[in-house]
Amino acid sequence: MRPSVSSRAETRVPSELRRFYKALWVAPLVFALIVTTLYPTIFLIALATTKSTLGKPFRSFVGLKNITGSLTDAAFQLTVVKGVAFAFASAIVEIVVGFALACLFVALMKAGRYLLIVVLLPLMTPPVMVGVAWKLILAPSGGLLNGVLMNMGITDAPISFLATPVPAWLSIGIADLWQWVPFVTILCFAALVSLPEGVHEASLIDGAGPWQRLRHITLPLVAAPLASIFLLKLIIGFKLFDLVYVLTFGGPGLTTTTATFSIWRLALEQFDVGKAAAQTLIYAIVIGIVTIPVVRLHRWASEHYS
């Protein structure tokens, strides 16, 4: 038998060179991760410790002034709290709604698969356009919701949903839910249909009611995927920006201004890049810290339930 080319090559090439060839497979990926993760981190640290503007970075070294200033800035603290609170609140609500919807789709069998196609549309829509679509519904003049409320005689004058604090947050939440519940539903659906078929029948024979089946059979079986879906949605929630920009532009006042949005304005409207860099670092670290328990939960769920 003729020896294969690859094994012949492998015996001739010295081991160091072979290791170099092997490394080439992942080198572009490592380079890309350096550009997208390591370089920004180092660059942000450099910017944060200097007085920097968008036009002239690194004007003078200021040490930790930007960082300590931001840490004690009550207005900035509030934007961080809002960003984190939104991510957790939206992830919790959306995983409950998305899982319920997935159960419904599974129960509907064939029709459920067609419904999955319907929910793909919101998921694929650019968030900016999601904002535009919901703005048309919620606008005080010409908005569909106000039109319906007034035609039905429920309200006399149009309500500025996006210019009132609590409704403004609810509006962002609903638009976010509209876009991301489909994502949760598709993933939960996949987890549910991949369950072994006998499970459902066995529990029916045992005479378990629907709630008992959900609580004692289905939920433990999908706990691991649910935890990973929750983690994913949480991470996506920290990235909230487009909906705020289009729907409220951070308002009314600063009500819906999250950390991402205030940093964006600081950098691109006030050009205070040094302070923006400091705040970005703080926000990223806070995200990392608050995500750790969820990562732990995810690990625990995958070990405990599979």
Next chain:
Amino acid sequence: MTRPSTRALQILAAAVAVTFFLLPLAYLLSVSFKRKDDVLSGNFLPTDPTLANWPAAFESTSLTTFIFNSVVISVFAGLVTIAITLPASYAMIRLGIGKKALPQVTLASYVAPPIVGLIPFFFLLKTVGLLNTYPGLILIYGFLNIPVAFWLLTPFLRRVPAEIEEAAALDGAGRLRTLVSVVAPMIAPGIAATTIIVVILTFNEFLLASGLTLSDGMRTLTVGISLFQGDRLVNFGQMAAASLAGILPIYVIALLMQKHLVQGLAHGGVK
């Protein structure tokens, strides 16, 4: 097995869900056919439908340029992502390179919010002279979506039986040729779904595009649409038409590829 009353409830719930998910899009479509004064009526359907908003949206803005820019950048960025990720995740599985580190590092880099990249990428592209250019944006997006592609592709690659590759190796094919001509065709649906998802992610991105595109000629669709927002005399009908014109290509792709997309998302997201 299901009682009729339960069945009725299920159908009712499904109807509510479908209405909720389609209503904003249906209203967007309806507004795109409304005249300027009709928009303020707040009725669901246009009282006197007009087609005028659609050509007007293209004529009064650089909509065609915006869409073209978004398509070019997102498609090429998608190719960059796949060209980098496919060999790397293949090497991780078959050659064991970075078996522990790669999944952790890619996850960690995905957790960082995009705002982290905004200022550093601005200065990086400015320094290398690629700010406000196609190659600059293509590289940034191509690199940024690698973690997502890595997650989506890896489960597909894992399912390829090693025996098939051993057979290819016996035939004298090197690793790279085995990947391109044996493995890649086997997981074509997975590669297709991953490519579409990363292309759509780039097409939909707004935050970085808002800071890294500086002239009208380079602006992407999402930035272009957001500029409508600042306009005090915003024409809702034209805005709706422009938004829909921009997302229709995505919807067509999504509907044509729905089966692969759902599978790709499902395999990558839940393991």
